[in-house]
Each structure stands twice: as structure tokens, then as C-alpha cells.
Amino acid sequence: MKHSTILQPEVPVDVPAQGRTNSLCRILLVDDDHDLRSFNAALLVQSGYHVDTAGDGASGWRALQTNRYDALITDNTMPGVTGLELIKKLRSEDMTLAVILASGTVPAEELNRCPWLQVDAILPKPYSIAELLRTIDQVLHKPQLIRPAR
Numbered sequence: 001m002k003h004s005t006i007l008q009p010e011v012p013v014d015v016p017a018q019g020r021t022n023s024l025c026r027i028l029l030v031d032d033d034h035d036l037r038s039f040n041a042a043l044l045v046q047s048g049y050h051v052d053t054a055g056d057g058a059s060g061w062r063a064l065q066t067n068r069y070d071a072l073i074t075d076n077t078m079p080g081v082t083g084l085e086l087i088k089k090l091r092s093e094d095m096t097l098a099v100i101l102a103s104g105t106v107p108a109e110e111l112n113r114c115p116w117l118q119v120d121a122i123l124p125k126p127y128s129i130a131e132l133l134r135t136i137d138q139v140l141h142k143p144q145l146i147r148p149a150r
Contacts, residue, residue, distance in 0.1 A: 024050075025048075025049050025050065025070045025071065025140055026049070026050045026051075026052070026067070026068065026069045026070050026071075027044060027049050027050070027051050027052070027069060027070065027071045027072075027073060027136070028051075028052050028053075028054065028060060028063055028064065028067070028069045028071070028072050028073070029041055029044070029051055029052070029053045029054070029073045029074075030053070030054045030055075030056070030057060030059070030060035030072065030073070030074040030075065030078070030083065030086065031053075031055070031073075031074070031075040031078070031102075032055055032056055032075060032078040032079065033075070034055065037053050037055065038053075040073075040132065041053050043129060043132070043133075044136070047133060049136075052067065052069075056078050056079060056080050056081065057074070057078050057080055057081025057082055057083060057085060057086040058080050058081045060072070060074065060081070060086050061081060061086055061089055061090075064086075064089075064090055064095065069097050070097055070098065070140060071097055071098040071099070071100065071136065071139060071140055072086075072087075072090065072097055072098070072099050072100070073100045073102050073123075073136070074086055074087070074099070074100070074101060074102065074103075075102060075103045075125075076101060076103035076104075076105055076106065076107060077103060077104065077105045083101055083103060084101075084107050084110060084111075084117075087099055087101070087117050087119065088114070088117065091116060091117055091118065098120045098139045098140060099117075099118065099119050099120050099121075100119075100120060100121045100122075100123055100135055100136065100139055101119050101121070101122050101123065102122075102123040102125060102127065102132070103122075103123075103124070103125055104124070104125040104126075106122055106124060120139045120142075121135050121138065121139050123135050
């Protein structure tokens with residue numbers, strides 16, 4: 001029987017990040033992998049972000065309809081509503097938040113066919129903590145562009 005290890009953040013999650021300006025940034029993290037979702041959420045909270053999580057695309061969609069977010073980080077391969085389907089839904093509703101597709105399976109062909117989806121960054125799994133934080137920082141702090149109409 002294999003045992004998996006859940007990585008724990010080095011500092012308790014409820015410790016506020018000192019001197020960070022990320023606290024105003026709200027991120028929705030959608031991933032069906034519970035351990036990865038929990039670890040990434042704890043890491044982002046430690047980094048000063050406000051983070052909500054969802055375990056699947058349908059729950060993610062409900063959160064997007066209920067709350068305002070600055071960024072969505074979503075896996076693609078999930079049961080029910082995939083990450084790409086979630087992105088299509090939010091763009092069809094003219095939601096302009098930044099989108100990071102963090103997935104082991106990147107639907108490059110479909111992304112090329114649908115440039116109106118406006119995926120701001122693709123983060124192939126597995127990725128490092130540094131890659132995740134750097135990607136979020138780049139996406140959230142780049143100059144805002146007017147998104148083209150579909």
C-alpha cells in the first residue's frame with residue numbers, strides 16, 4: 001500500500017503576511033485534487049491573497065456567480081465541468097478576471113481555436129511553488145488590457 005505525504009506550509013495559515021499588498025487580491029482556486037488544492041490555498045493565503053477554493057468546475061461556477069474575484073486558477077481535467085468549460089462560461093458572461101490554467105492536460109488546439117477565452121497564463125503540472133507564485137504575480141500585476149469582443 002502506498003502512502004502519500006501531504007506537504008504542510010512552513011507557517012500556520014492564519015498568520016498574516018507582513019508587508020504584502022496582495023490582501024486585496026481575491027483568487028478562486030479550482031482543482032479536484034484535494035491535497036494539491038489545500039496546499040496551494042494555504043500557500044497563497046500565506047502569501048497574502050484572499051483565496052476561495054472549489055473541488056470541481058460546477059462549484060467553481062457557483063462561486064464565480066456569487067463573488068467577485070481578481071483571478072481564477074483552474075485545473076482542466078475535472079469530472080463534470082472541466083476547466084476549459086468553466087472558462088467558456090465565465091467569458092460568455094463577460095467576466096473579465098484573469099485566468100490561469102494550471103493543468104497536466106492543456107487543450108492547446110481548442111485554446112488556439114477560441115482566442116476569446118483569454119487565458120492569461122498556462123501553468124503545466126507539475127509546477128514548483130516559485131512558478132505558481134511568479135505566474136500569479138505576473139498575471140495580477142500586468143497592465144490591464146481591454147479584452148476584444150468575441
